[in-house]
Amino acid sequence: MTEQTANIGIPVISARQSDSPTRRRIRAVTHNPMAMAGLAIIIFWSVVAIFSGVIAPYDPLAQNVEDRLAAPSAQHLFGTDELGRDEFSRVIYGSRISLPVGLLVIVFAMVVGSLIGASAGYVGGIYDLLIMRVADITLAFPPIVLALAIAAVLGPSLNNALIAMIVVWWPEFSRLMRGQVLSVKNNEYVAAATIIGISRTQILFKHILPNTFAPILVKASLDAGSVILTIAAMSFIGLGVVPPTPEWGSMVSSGRFVFYSWWLTTFPGLAIMTVVLGFNFFGDGVRDAFDPRMLGS
Amino acid sequence: MTNQILPSSNLLRVNGLVKHFPIYKGFIFQKQVGAVHAVDNVSFDVKRGETLGLVGESGCGKSTTGRTILQFYRPDAGHVYMEDVDLVSLKGEDLRKMRRKMQMIFQDPYASLNPRMTVGEIIAEPLLAHHLADRKEAIEKVGSLLHLVGLNPAYYHRYPHEFSGGQRQRVGVARALSLEPSLIVCDEPISALDVSIQAQVVNLLEDLQAQFNLTYIFIAHDLSMVRHISDRVAVMYLGVIMELTDREELYTHPLHPYTQALLSAVPIPDPKKERRRQRIILQGDVPSPVNPPSGCRFRTRCPLAAPICAEQAPEFREIATDHHVACHMV
Amino acid sequence: MSELLLNVKDLRTRFHTRDGLVHAVNGVSFFVKEGETLGIVGESGCGKSVTVMSILRLIPSPPGEVVSGEALYLGRDLLKMSNDEIRHIRGSQLSMVFQDPMTSFNPVMTIGHQVAEPLMAHQEMTRKQAYARAAELLNLVGIPNASERLGDYPHQFSGGMRQRAMIAMALSCNPPLFIADEPSTALDVTIQAQILDLVKHLRDEFGMAVIWITHDLGIIAGLADRVAVMYAGFIIEEAAVDDLYDHPSHPYTIGLLGSLPRMDESGQRRLTSIEGMPPVLYQPPTECPFLSRCTYKIDRCSKENPSLMPVDDDHRAACWVDTTTGKSRA
Numbered sequence: 001m002t003e004q005t006a007n008i009g010i011p012v013i014s015a016r017q018s019d020s021p022t023r024r025r026i027r028a029v030t031h032n033p034m035a036m037a038g039l040a041i042i043i044f045w046s047v048v049a050i051f052s053g054v055i056a057p058y059d060p061l062a063q064n065v066e067d068r069l070a071a072p073s074a075q076h077l078f079g080t081d082e083l084g085r086d087e088f089s090r091v092i093y094g095s096r097i098s099l100p101v102g103l104l105v106i107v108f109a110m111v112v113g114s115l116i117g118a119s120a121g122y123v124g125g126i127y128d129l130l131i132m133r134v135a136d137i138t139l140a141f142p143p144i145v146l147a148l149a150i151a152a153v154l155g156p157s158l159n160n161a162l163i164a165m166i167v168v169w170w171p172e173f174s175r176l177m178r179g180q181v182l183s184v185k186n187n188e189y190v191a192a193a194t195i196i197g198i199s200r201t202q203i204l205f206k207h208i209l210p211n212t213f214a215p216i217l218v219k220a221s222l223d224a225g226s227v228i229l230t231i232a233a234m235s236f237i238g239l240g241v242v243p244p245t246p247e248w249g250s251m252v253s254s255g256r257f258v259f260y261s262w263w264l265t266t267f268p269g270l271a272i273m274t275v276v277l278g279f280n281f282f283g284d285g286v287r288d289a290f291d292p293r294m295l296g297s
Numbered sequence: 298m299t300n301q302i303l304p305s306s307n308l309l310r311v312n313g314l315v316k317h318f319p320i321y322k323g324f325i326f327q328k329q330v331g332a333v334h335a336v337d338n339v340s341f342d343v344k345r346g347e348t349l350g351l352v353g354e355s356g357c358g359k360s361t362t363g364r365t366i367l368q369f370y371r372p373d374a375g376h377v378y379m380e381d382v383d384l385v386s387l388k389g390e391d392l393r394k395m396r397r398k399m400q401m402i403f404q405d406p407y408a409s410l411n412p413r414m415t416v417g418e419i420i421a422e423p424l425l426a427h428h429l430a431d432r433k434e435a436i437e438k439v440g441s442l443l444h445l446v447g448l449n450p451a452y453y454h455r456y457p458h459e460f461s462g463g464q465r466q467r468v469g470v471a472r473a474l475s476l477e478p479s480l481i482v483c484d485e486p487i488s489a490l491d492v493s494i495q496a497q498v499v500n501l502l503e504d505l506q507a508q509f510n511l512t513y514i515f516i517a518h519d520l521s522m523v524r525h526i527s528d529r530v531a532v533m534y535l536g537v538i539m540e541l542t543d544r545e546e547l548y549t550h551p552l553h554p555y556t557q558a559l560l561s562a563v564p565i566p567d568p569k570k571e572r573r574r575q576r577i578i579l580q581g582d583v584p585s586p587v588n589p590p591s592g593c594r595f596r597t598r599c600p601l602a603a604p605i606c607a608e609q610a611p612e613f614r615e616i617a618t619d620h621h622v623a624c625h626m627v
Numbered sequence: 628m629s630e631l632l633l634n635v636k637d638l639r640t641r642f643h644t645r646d647g648l649v650h651a652v653n654g655v656s657f658f659v660k661e662g663e664t665l666g667i668v669g670e671s672g673c674g675k676s677v678t679v680m681s682i683l684r685l686i687p688s689p690p691g692e693v694v695s696g697e698a699l700y701l702g703r704d705l706l707k708m709s710n711d712e713i714r715h716i717r718g719s720q721l722s723m724v725f726q727d728p729m730t731s732f733n734p735v736m737t738i739g740h741q742v743a744e745p746l747m748a749h750q751e752m753t754r755k756q757a758y759a760r761a762a763e764l765l766n767l768v769g770i771p772n773a774s775e776r777l778g779d780y781p782h783q784f785s786g787g788m789r790q791r792a793m794i795a796m797a798l799s800c801n802p803p804l805f806i807a808d809e810p811s812t813a814l815d816v817t818i819q820a821q822i823l824d825l826v827k828h829l830r831d832e833f834g835m836a837v838i839w840i841t842h843d844l845g846i847i848a849g850l851a852d853r854v855a856v857m858y859a860g861f862i863i864e865e866a867a868v869d870d871l872y873d874h875p876s877h878p879y880t881i882g883l884l885g886s887l888p889r890m891d892e893s894g895q896r897r898l899t900s901i902e903g904m905p906p907v908l909y910q911p912p913t914e915c916p917f918l919s920r921c922t923y924k925i926d927r928c929s930k931e932n933p934s935l936m937p938v939d940d941d942h943r944a945a946c947w948v949d950t951t952t953g954k955s956r957a
Contacts, residue, residue: 022413188409195367196423196472197396210413354815461904491670492842496886496900503897518815521845525888525898548890562820563890564845568868570891571849578824579817581771582785 035285113173
């Protein structure tokens with residue numbers, strides 16, 4: 001009988017009624033300390049990426065064989081690697097790869113995936129069937145394995161790694177978007193628009209798509225962390241960013257051969273961790289903001 | 298059926314309307330395994346300026362009938378003549394233009410308004426879509442429409458979630474009115490509202506009808522409200538009209554056994570009358586519209602059922618002037 | 628004079644919501660005598676469900692909180708019992724049926740198991756006895772071939788049948804008090820008539836007391852002995868059923884009855900609507916909560932919230948105005 005307790009109609013009418021749903025959601029994010037902490041981390045790394053040249057004390061590629069594998073000190077905050085490059089500068093410059101790459105992959109996968117998914121859901125029929133089977137096949141592989149396979153076929157380079165990631169990521173957005181369109185399409189206000197005499201394209205763009213974005217945005221912000229992690233993993237294996245470009249994943253990878261120089265794996269690893277955490281915190285906040293319970297009625 | 302010249306008093310003429318929803322099975326090679334017989338051979342006329350009540354229990358096809366008349370669902374057979382134009386033959390842009398003349402008020406005032414549009418945008422949208430106003434004119438028109446339905450014109454920039462159910466339903470009414478339609482299909486417009494709010498909306502609908510000579514098809518399951526608002530009433534059961542006549546005639550001399558049972562089941566807010574009333578309690582549930590009973594669809598629950606009822610579907614006959622009944626036993 | 632079964636005194640329940648403290652039930656007192664049927668009428672959000680949920684200790688906490696009050700069942704306070712005691716009482720003494728028959732059942736357990744479970748728990752029956760009794764009960768509530776359908780899952784039952792099965796479950800331990808929270812609202816009128824018929828029959832046969840919660844004044848007219856009308860978490864009028872319908876005293880009750888269209892009424896009377904909406908109480912009101920919608924109001928109404936005052940024998944209303952004369956009640 002306990003499940004019954006949820007059935008009581010508690011009137012929930014907001015005291016602040018005159019806000020648009022969007023504004024209330026933004027407020028829900030800005031009033032969420034975890035989400036704000038996440039955003040702070042993202043902003044921090046973005047600033048670091050933009051001003052790498054100013055912040056980094058050394059050229060990340062400059063080798064200094066005499067100073068190789070030096071432990072962290074006042075001169076080299078994070079120590080130096082096996083070629084004597086300043087690890088601190090390399091971590092700073094590494095943000096120029098990880099952040100834009102993560103965002104690029106997510107944005108492309110989101111746009112391409114959503115368009116494909118939305119068209120499948122709205123058009124339906126054989127087209128829908130074909131698209132969704134292709135998506136299913138792609139989703140059947142573990143993402144990292146498929147991304148590695150594609151990158152391996154295309155050859156190791158940052159561009160190829162990006163293509164591989166997008167190929168792996170779009171179906172998730174497609175499936176989500178298609179489901180969204182199918183459910184929004186059945187809303188009464190879409191029926192109302194038809195009966196009013198709004199054209200099909202206008203219904204899609206004015207009544208269906210604007211009401212489908214919420215979970216897509218949530219997914220994008222939650223996935224950004226995973227994408228950065230995957231890129232790092234690919235670089236770690238040697239199929240992503242090629243040396244000598246400083247990239248966190250490949251830095252961790254090269255550091256594991258010099259076992260006693262703990263700083264070579266620790267600092268890039270921490271960088272990866274903070275960025276991923278930042279995106280996850282922020283993503284959680286966005287998800288909570290789109291939770292219908294946040295909106296009252 | 299040919300396109301006939303109609304007497305001018307008839308705004309709408311529905312003739313032999315059929316709507317079945319196919320049921321598919323299979324993964325890649327889908328095949329149809331059956332159909333929901335939502336509306337089966339429904340015919341009636343609606344006079345200009347009158348209110349036709351369409352009543353029945355859930356799943357009887359009354360809402361589908363309303364939506365098929367408006368060509369939201371395209372019928373599988375039959376014709377719908379609106380001011381002598383057969384809507385069923387229209388497509389694309391021609392049909393879209395005809396939509397101006399017929400509008401709908403929805404049951405759920407929460408689901409029928411796009412949550413991302415302001416109330417003003419919602420009411421202005423039909424005007425802009427049919428090029429009846431430019432943006433500036435539309436804003437003015439929306440203001441007067443809001444006033445007309447009893448809302449403050451200053452609500453233009455507010456969102457639907459800021460309103461109560463009754464107020465949202467008024468927004469829905471304003472949207473339907475914006476195109477100055479002749480026909481409005483009211484699909485259970487008050488069943489989601491509280492009792493004290495229902496009367497507000499019904500009074501509004503009545504006032505607007507008087508003011509603009511509107512024609513309503515009022516779909517509802519609340520028989521008391523249908524009696525209150527309708528001029529004529531059609532009773533539906535499992536996709537078929539069982540009885541159609543004037544309001545007074547239907548409520549005082551119901552002929553079809555289903556109508557009689559339905560009316561006797563409605564509670565009256567008067568304890569003394571309630572104690573005296575004899576109810577006809579129907580046995581069992583409404584059969585599935587996927588497999589409707591042979592012959593008369595009501596026969597499985599009918600107290601008067603005879604062998605002929607299983608063999609032959611009763612004809613929808615005019616028994617007295619303007620009193621149509623589909624029953625072998627009447 | 629029969630014995631007092633349930634006596635509720637000054638019950639107050641609040642909910643902590645995102646927008647502040649909502650006062651849902653504000654000092655409600657009522658009683659139910661053995662074998663008597665009490666109707667609690669009100670619109671959504673008036674606190675009628677919260678009242679009985681509070682008594683049965685089914686309010687989720689947080690966000691809910693029963694702040695004060697007593698609910699004496701045969702002299703023992705339900706609100707002070709241990710969890711085990713109240714669970715036992717809920718299963719065997721006070722049983723409840725809810726509005727939505729689908730969510731009230733566990734979808735992955737058979738109907739038979741769910742009806743038999745309380746019998747095994749509270750009446751120490753063996754599995755075999757309990758299932759046999761479950762079949763009897765389902766038969767009693769009019770489910771055909773009951774013993775064959777014990778193995779069915781809830782989705783295999785129609786809405787009306789599920790509601791009957793719920794009633795069977797509630798009646799399994801012959802409870803002295805049966806509480807029904809809008810159990811027939813989601814059902815069609817003919818099915819609703821079946822359920823009401825069944826409850827009246829069972830009530831008369833077993834001498835149960837019934838609390839029937841609804842927004843439908845029609846149902847209450849035919850079922851209840853006494854009626855309590857609720858508004859904004861207060862009981863605003865309480866009377867014997869005939870008295871309430873013949874001489875409604877509170878402006879809200881008068882308005883509610885006037886806003887109902889009636890099946891037994893011909894002609895187009897304009898419905899009297901109650902303008903505005905019920906308030907959500909973030910503060911305990913210092914004025915009459917109905918003030919803003921009231922057409923009888925006098926100065927005093929905005930200064931003091933009236934409590935229930937005697938109007939007649941066994942008839943009380945919470946209003947400063949004598950609505951028959953329009954003058955202030957001393």
